[in-house]
Amino acid sequence: MEHPHRVVLLAGPSGSGKSYIAQRTGLPVLCLDDFYKDGDDPTLPRRHGQVDWESPRSWDADAAVETIARLAREGKADVPVYAIGEDRKVATRSFDLAGSPLFVAEGIFAAEIVEACRRPGMLAGAYALRRPRGATFLRRLARDLAEQRKAPRLLLRRGVALLRAEPAVLRRQTGLGAEAARAGEVLRRVAGLLAGHPHRP
Numbered sequence: 001m002e003h004p005h006r007v008v009l010l011a012g013p014s015g016s017g018k019s020y021i022a023q024r025t026g027l028p029v030l031c032l033d034d035f036y037k038d039g040d041d042p043t044l045p046r047r048h049g050q051v052d053w054e055s056p057r058s059w060d061a062d063a064a065v066e067t068i069a070r071l072a073r074e075g076k077a078d079v080p081v082y083a084i085g086e087d088r089k090v091a092t093r094s095f096d097l098a099g100s101p102l103f104v105a106e107g108i109f110a111a112e113i114v115e116a117c118r119r120p121g122m123l124a125g126a127y128a129l130r131r132p133r134g135a136t137f138l139r140r141l142a143r144d145l146a147e148q149r150k151a152p153r154l155l156l157r158r159g160v161a162l163l164r165a166e167p168a169v170l171r172r173q174t175g176l177g178a179e180a181a182r183a184g185e186v187l188r189r190v191a192g193l194l195a196g197h198p199h200r201p
Contacts, residue, residue, distance in 0.1 A: 002121065003072040003073060003120075003121060003122050004072070004073070004075065004101070005071060005072045005073075005075055005097055005100065005101055005102065005103060006072060006101065006102055006103075006121075006122055006123065006124035007030075007068050007071070007072065007102070007103055007104070007105050007117055007122055007123060007124060008025075008027070008102055008103070008104045008105070008124050008125045008126070008127070008190055008193065009104075009105050009106075009110040009111065009113065009114060009117065009123065009125070009126040009127070009178065010022050010104055010105070010106040010107075010110055010126075010127055010129060010186065011106075011107070011108065011109070011110035011111040011126070011127070011128045011129070011173045011178045012108070012127075012128050012129030012130070012131075012170075012173070013108070013129075013131075013166045013169045013170065014054075014108050015143060016129045016130075016131050017129060017131060017183060018106040018107065018108075018110075018129055019031070019106060021106075021129060021183050021186055021187065022104040022106040024187060025104055025186075025187060025190045025191075027100055027102050027103050027104050027190070027194070028095070028096075028097050028098065028100050028103040028104070029103070029104045029105075029106060030067070030068070030071070030079065030095060030103060030104065030105040030106070031106065031107065032059075032064055032105055032106060032107025032108075032109060032110055033082060033084070033107050033108070034079060034080045034081060034082040034089070035059055035060045035061075035063050035064040035067075035080065035082070035107075036053070036058060036059055036060070036082050036084070036087075037058055037059065037060055038087065038088040038089060039051065039086075039087030039088055040088075043057070044057070044058055045057040045058055051087075054108075056109050056112045059107075059109045059112070061109070061112055061113055061116070063080075064105070064109075064113060065113050065116045065117065067079055068105055068113070068117060068122060069120070069122060071095070071097060071103060072122040075096065075097040075098075075099065076094065076095060076096040076097065077094075077095055078092050078093070078094055078095070079092065079093060079094075079095045080092055081093055084147070085147070101194070102124055102190075102193060102194055104190070108169075110126070110173075110178070111126065111128060111172070111173035111174075111176040111177065111178040112176060114126045114176050114177035114178055115176070115177060118177070124193050125179075125189060125190070125193055126177055126178040126179065127178055127179050127180075127181045127185075127186045127189065128170055128173040128174055128178040128179065128180045128181070129181065129182075129183065129186060130170060130180045130181060130182055131182070131183070
């Protein structure tokens with residue numbers, strides 16, 4: 001099946017700058033974090049008695065793929081708005097590609113759906129953003145504190161754990177089919193995809 005629109009998946013560790021790089025492409029951006037499960041969902045994975053928000057099972061991959069498929073076919077879809085501080089979906093909004101042949105779907109779990117997007121021909125590219133670990137740690141902590149996502153002590157403890165886990169996160173994402181790339185490389189690849197598309201907006 002040929003799709004009028006195709007997706008560029010952008011994965012990477014938490015705090016690596018995925019949202020910023022996605023916006024810099026100039027393409028419409030779908031935030032995959034909005035597909036987290038609500039905090040009272042009984043299927044949420046748990047670790048040491050707490051919800052494990054770093055696990056892919058805390059995220060609704062089926063809903064994300066279904067939304068991407070609708071965007072690929074129709075160019076618009078209703079998407080959830082998720083409040084991380086409240087651990088739940090708080091609204092729904094309309095997302096319109098405005099005729100763009102490509103769009104970016106970014107999030108820590110983007111690599112989990114590489115194959116699901118590739119099989120039906122919706123995938124234009126998939127990348128795992130790679131940055132120096134120290135820079136990622138500081139960026140993530142500053143973002144989470146500014147957005148008051150959780151208590152500062154919890155954010156610092158989580159940040160240290162994510163710093164240690166970062167190499168394993170990248171290995172998993174590349175193993176799932178995302179290509180490890182630095183920010184400039186991602187932007188160049190996306191620009192090349194858009195330049196080679198026969199139906200530029």
